[in-house]
Each structure stands twice: as C-alpha cells, then as structure tokens.
Amino acid sequence: MASKHTPTAPSTGSGTRGFGRNKTAMLGLLAAVALVASACTGPASAPLDIEIPLEPITVDLPSIDVDLGLCVATVALPSIVIDGLVFAIPELAVDPDGGTITLPNVGLNAPESSSTFSGIEASCFGMEPAVLALDITIPAISAGGSVTVDFEAKQLVVDELLVDISGGQVAFPDLGGLVVPIPAILIPLDGIVVPF
DSSP states (O other), X not given: XXXXXOOOOOEESOSEEOTTOOHHHHHHHHHHHHHHHTTOSSSEEEEEEEEEEOOOEEEOOOOXXXXXXXXXXXXXXXXXXXXXXXXXXXXXXXXXXXXXXXXXXXXXXXXXXXXXXXXXXXXXXXXXXXEEEEEEEXXXXXXXXXXXXXXXXXXEEEEEEEEEEOSOEEEEGGGTTEEEEOOOEEEEOTTEEEEO
C-alpha cells in the first residue's frame, strides 16, 4: 500500500517541554566553570570535557497523512518522550575583564529512541474510525551551539543552539508495515536566559 505524505516546512519550536528544567545540572555547570575560571588572570581558553545528563523532554509531534486505501486520513500523532539527553561542554573561553565566560561548541545529544502506541484512530469520510497501532522512531539527536556565563549580570545565556529532529518515521503494523515520515521539527534555543 502506498503512503501519501504532503511535504511541509519544518515546524519551529513545536510543543517541546522539558528544556531548562534541570536546575541542578545548570548549577553543576556553573560550579565547574567557576572552578576553572578562578585560576585565570587574563583572557584564556581551556579544555573542559564535561557531560551533564539532562531530564527527559516531551515532544508533541505534528500530524501525518496516511493512505487507508479509501482515502488519505490525517492522523494526530501522540506526544513522545526523548530520554538520554546529554549536554556536552568541550571547552571554555575566559574574559575576566568583561566578566564573562563563553562555552563554545557545546552540544546537545540523545540516542535513537522508539515508542509503541495502540488505540490510534484514523477514519475516512466520517466513517467508523480504524483503530491502529503504530511504532514511532526518532533518530539520534545532535545539536551544537554556544553558551555565555555572565557573572556580573548573574545569568547564563544560550547564544546559539538549534535542535533539529529530522528523519523520524512512523510504522503501522496493522497496515502491512506501512512507513510514513514525520516532518522535521526545529527547536531554536537561542536567546534563553537562566539567572543564577
């Protein structure tokens, strides 16, 4: 059975909950940065190689079009939980005069995840809906950017960090193993300010 998928632009910041909740991780980051920075008397850079596990995040997925034979039905996908997120900090740059520390090339990574659901409804022309099972697969996530720690303003600023969730797919075992791609989700995290 062929599938029909209407191309759409990547959704931006769509229904993602959980980023920035791990205050303990942020405080651990600041403590590590302060420890290294305390030994610097002038502008400098140094390797850091810190990895901080983050809380799981919940992502609301966009709807997809599924060919049921009689028609193409729009299926509302359930939210999924992405676990195993790690915030990686490879290095830092210190500017004592400006009272800031920059963390360039930070990364946000997560392994591939899979979720199975049942009781998902899809119908044609208002008829009795078909109740389907589905398997959702989200590929590994890898995002890069930079963070600035401003000790004078007592805040941590995410300068640039774009999370791109692309390549996800939904498999329908009840429809002969039909596989439908999930539109990409782009989550910009730039401009986030975390006071401390």
